[in-house]
Amino acid sequence: MKTLPSWKLCLLLLPSIGTIALLMGSTLYMVVSQSFGLHNMMGDSQFSFEFWQDSLQDTKLHVALVYSVKVAVFGAIGATIMAYPLVLWLRKPFTGSTAITGMLRAPMFIPGLVAAFLMVNVISYHGIINESMIWLGIIDKPIRMQNDSFGWGVIVLQIWKQLPFAMILLAGAVNSIRSDVLDAASDLGASSWQRFTKIIFPLTLPALQVSLILIFIGALGDYSFYSIAGPKNAYSLAMLMHITSTEFFEWNKSAVIAVVIMLTAIVASLIISLATTPFMKKTGKLK
Amino acid sequence: MTAQTKNGGLIHKLSIGFFIIINFFWIGVPFLMALLWSLVDPKHPWSYPDMFPKVLSFGRWEQMWETSGLVEALTNSYTIAPLVALFTVILALPTAYAFGRIEFRGKKLAEVVVLLPLIMPGMIIGVFFSSMLISLELSEPFWGIVIGHTVLALPYAIRILSASFNSVPQDLIDASKDLGGSSFTTFRHVFMPMLKPGLLASLIFCLVISIEEFNIAFVLGSPDITTVPTILYSYLGYSFIRPNAAVISLILVIPNVILMLVIERLLKGNYLAESTGKA
Numbered sequence: 001m002k003t004l005p006s007w008k009l010c011l012l013l014l015p016s017i018g019t020i021a022l023l024m025g026s027t028l029y030m031v032v033s034q035s036f037g038l039h040n041m042m043g044d045s046q047f048s049f050e051f052w053q054d055s056l057q058d059t060k061l062h063v064a065l066v067y068s069v070k071v072a073v074f075g076a077i078g079a080t081i082m083a084y085p086l087v088l089w090l091r092k093p094f095t096g097s098t099a100i101t102g103m104l105r106a107p108m109f110i111p112g113l114v115a116a117f118l119m120v121n122v123i124s125y126h127g128i129i130n131e132s133m134i135w136l137g138i139i140d141k142p143i144r145m146q147n148d149s150f151g152w153g154v155i156v157l158q159i160w161k162q163l164p165f166a167m168i169l170l171a172g173a174v175n176s177i178r179s180d181v182l183d184a185a186s187d188l189g190a191s192s193w194q195r196f197t198k199i200i201f202p203l204t205l206p207a208l209q210v211s212l213i214l215i216f217i218g219a220l221g222d223y224s225f226y227s228i229a230g231p232k233n234a235y236s237l238a239m240l241m242h243i244t245s246t247e248f249f250e251w252n253k254s255a256v257i258a259v260v261i262m263l264t265a266i267v268a269s270l271i272i273s274l275a276t277t278p279f280m281k282k283t284g285k286l287k
Numbered sequence: 288m289t290a291q292t293k294n295g296g297l298i299h300k301l302s303i304g305f306f307i308i309i310n311f312f313w314i315g316v317p318f319l320m321a322l323l324w325s326l327v328d329p330k331h332p333w334s335y336p337d338m339f340p341k342v343l344s345f346g347r348w349e350q351m352w353e354t355s356g357l358v359e360a361l362t363n364s365y366t367i368a369p370l371v372a373l374f375t376v377i378l379a380l381p382t383a384y385a386f387g388r389i390e391f392r393g394k395k396l397a398e399v400v401v402l403l404p405l406i407m408p409g410m411i412i413g414v415f416f417s418s419m420l421i422s423l424e425l426s427e428p429f430w431g432i433v434i435g436h437t438v439l440a441l442p443y444a445i446r447i448l449s450a451s452f453n454s455v456p457q458d459l460i461d462a463s464k465d466l467g468g469s470s471f472t473t474f475r476h477v478f479m480p481m482l483k484p485g486l487l488a489s490l491i492f493c494l495v496i497s498i499e500e501f502n503i504a505f506v507l508g509s510p511d512i513t514t515v516p517t518i519l520y521s522y523l524g525y526s527f528i529r530p531n532a533a534v535i536s537l538i539l540v541i542p543n544v545i546l547m548l549v550i551e552r553l554l555k556g557n558y559l560a561e562s563t564g565k566a
Contacts, residue, residue, distance in 0.1 A: 004389050012389075016382040016441050017400055023416065023438045024403045030415045030422075039422055089302065100306060106314055109547040111499035113519050114536040118317035121324065121529070128320060160313070214406075221408020224501055228523050238410040245414050246506065258411045265406070 031262075034255035041251040051252040060240060061257060068237040069264065071151050071226070072219035075158030076212045082159065083166035083211070087174045088200070108164040116228040119157050120146050123229075146229055153229035158219045166211045173207035174200060205280045212272050217265045237261050324533035333530075351534045360518040361538070364498050367429070367514065371436040372493035376486065378437070379444035386445065387452025401445050404438050409502030412439075417506050428507045432514075435503035440493040447492065447554070451485025452478075484553040491546050491553075499543060515539050 004012075033039045037048040055061055086104065090097050107115060122128050123145035130142035146153045177200060185195045201208075219225075226236035235243070237257060245254035326343045327333045329350055333340035351357050385391070386398065404412070412435060420431050455478055463473040501516040508517060519539060522532040 002389060003391065004385075006391075009385060009389065009391055012381040012385040013397060014381075015378040016445060017397060019378055020401060020404060020438055020441055023412075023434065024407060026419050027407070027412055027415045030419045031411065034415075034418065041418060041421065094299065096303065100303075100310075103310055103314065106544075109495075109544050111501070111516060111539055111543065113499075113501055113516050113523065114321075114540045117519070117523055117532050117536045118321055120523075121320040121533075122317050128316060217406055217408075221410060223408075223410045224520065238408060242410055242414060242506070245418070251418055254414060258415060261408055261411060265408075 031255050031258045034252050035259050037252055041249070051256050055253050055256040055260075058253075060235065061260065064235045064237045064240045064257075065260065065264065067151060067230075067234050068220050068226075068261075069268075071154050071158060071230075071236070072216045072268070074155045075162060075219040076215040078155065078159040079162040079166040079215055080170070080208060080211050082163055083170050086163075087167055087170045088196075090171070091174055104167060105164045107161050110161075112161065112222075112224050113228070115161050116157060116225055119153070119160060120229055123153060123156070147232050149231050149233075151226075151230055151234070154225050157225045157229050158215070158222070161225075162215045162218065166215060169207045169211040169214075170204055173204035177203050202279060205276055209273055209276050212276075213269045216268050216272070220265055220268070221261050237264075321533045321536050324530050325537055327530045327533075329530070347530045347534055351531060355531070356513055356518055357515075357535065357538070360513040360515050363429075363508075363512055364514040364516075367433055367436065367504075368494045368497040370433050371440055371497040372490045374433070374437045375440040375444045375493045376448075376490055379441055379448055379489065383445050383448030384452050386449035388455075401442050403442075405442050409439075409500070410506070413502040413506035416503065420507070428512050431507045432504050432512065435507065436493075436497040436500055439500060439503070440496045443492050443496065444489040447485050447489040448482075451482045455481045488550045488553040491550050495543055495546050499539065 030039060034041075035051060037051060038045050040046075090101060110118070120127075124130075125142050125144065125146070127146075129145070130139075133139045134142065181199060182195055185199055190198065221238050222236070223238040223242065227239055230236065237260065241254050241257040241261070244250050244257060323340065323343075324333070325347060326345065327340045327347060328342035328344040329346045331340070331342040382397075382401070386394070416431070416435055420426065425431070459477045460473060463477050468476070498514075499516060500514075501520065504512070504514045505517045505520060508514060513521075515535060515538065519532060519535040522528050522535060
């Protein structure tokens with residue numbers, strides 16, 4: 001590793017970081033200023049809290065917030081819980097384990113819209129699951145899974161799409177645990193469950209945190225899954241933001257929703273970190 | 288190696304069998320359904336209570352190719368994506384070099400800033416980037432989409448390329464310089480061979496990201512510019528036509544999977560180089 005004079009360094013960093021900062025910064029600037037009535041797309045620009053007050057009292061926003069948070073929470077937890085056993089199973093390489101990992105990663109390479117379509121085919125009213133269950137005599141009439149009123153369709157979709165991501169993050173942490181630590185625990189009489197709760201879980205908590213936070217944020221601001229597999233009568237935050245701006249042309253209110261999405265993401269990340277950090281203290285002597 | 292017990296071997300076989308069955312439903316069935324739907328003959332619709340389509344043909348593919356806006360969308364997608372890949376890699380190279388080979392204050396911060404586009408929800412970027420373009424009175428959706436996609440692809444390109452730069456062993460660079468090699472010679476004969484897989488991988492990755500990106504293309508492009516994902520969305524949304532959606536899904540996903548497999552190959556070679564080098 002070498003060092004460089006700072007002007008040369010700036011020249012190296014400017015092209016990409018400059019582009020990112022310019023676009024992200026200006027988008028963020030537009031969001032925040034429009035939520036306070038500045039840079040108005042229609043009419044005069046004037047600083048006001050009006051849009052915030054209006055939007056925060058709007059039940060549509062409350063419903064969308066609860067719905068999006070619900071899906072994001074279930075999605076993040078679901079994907080991580082499913083990732084753990086798979087990652088532990090694949091910890092030690094065996095014949096065919098690379099092929100299995102490859103298969104499991106497939107959903108990551110599939111564009112979101114295609115994923116939604118694939119899943120909708122399977123869970124639709126006369127889809128393969130319903131038809132097979134009727135054929136097997138488990139149910140009498142089809143269950144509504146796509147566009148169901150709770151949003152299970154979207155949650156399953158999020159888990160399907162995000163599982164490989166959670167697996168990659170957790171695999172890094174699980175594979176870095178040395179086998180002798182686990183062997184020592186077994187020698188001392190620890191059961192598999194104890195090894196999981198006392199060693200693996202605490203040592204993989206940082207990866208767990210990152211995976212929960214990133215999946216939560218991704219699911220919270222998503223648009224396509226909600227709009228294709230979600231309940232027909234409910235808007236997610238991103239859907240509400242999109243129609244508020246491009247269909248009703250209420251750009252300021254739409255900006256408020258964008259800020260709400262970002263604030264929720266930040267608050268949720270803090271809650272996830274705060275909630276999981278106490279468990280990390282258990283790592284103490286093992287490190 | 289731990290010894291395998293008799294039951295251990297059985298459990299192992301059972302777990303693989305169980306996995307194959309579950310995974311068939313988790314990934315195989317969705318794909319087979321899409322394939323089947325795309326082959327449903329336009330003249331013989333597949334509807335409840337038929338268990339299987341009555342007639343299978345490539346009629347739907349021909350029909351989509353000839354009558355829908357698919358060709359135009361494909362042209363747009365495959366014009367935008369190479370531009371995005373090129374711009375992204377050019378912008379990313381200097382920064383990746385700095386991240387991979389230079390120690391400087393604030394490096395951690397810079398690395399976090401680079402990741403910002405990944406965290407910001409795509410729809411927020413779409414809607415408010417478009418509102419900014421409107422207020423700047425720039426209304427060229429094509430270039431708007433190219434810029435948006437470039438920013439989304441930058442974090443990936445920077446990460447892949449900085450790993451490649453990082454993998455070049457310092458002693459090779461030193462050797463080249465000791466033997467009197469100029470910066471250009473060193474770059475050509477030391478950096479280039481190690482960078483090639485990463486370079487190619489990041490070009491392909493950017494291509495894939497741009498081709499499959501929906502939010503920005505949807506908001507900025509409507510109604511003038513359609514890309515493959517936006518046309519797919521139109522068949523999934525208001526006018527839900529399942530066989531058409533199946534055709535477009537496959538057109539979108541097949542090149543993607545092939546390209547991603549190529550990347551996986553390329554990066555594996557790169558890691559191999561990294562592990563043999565003593566950087």
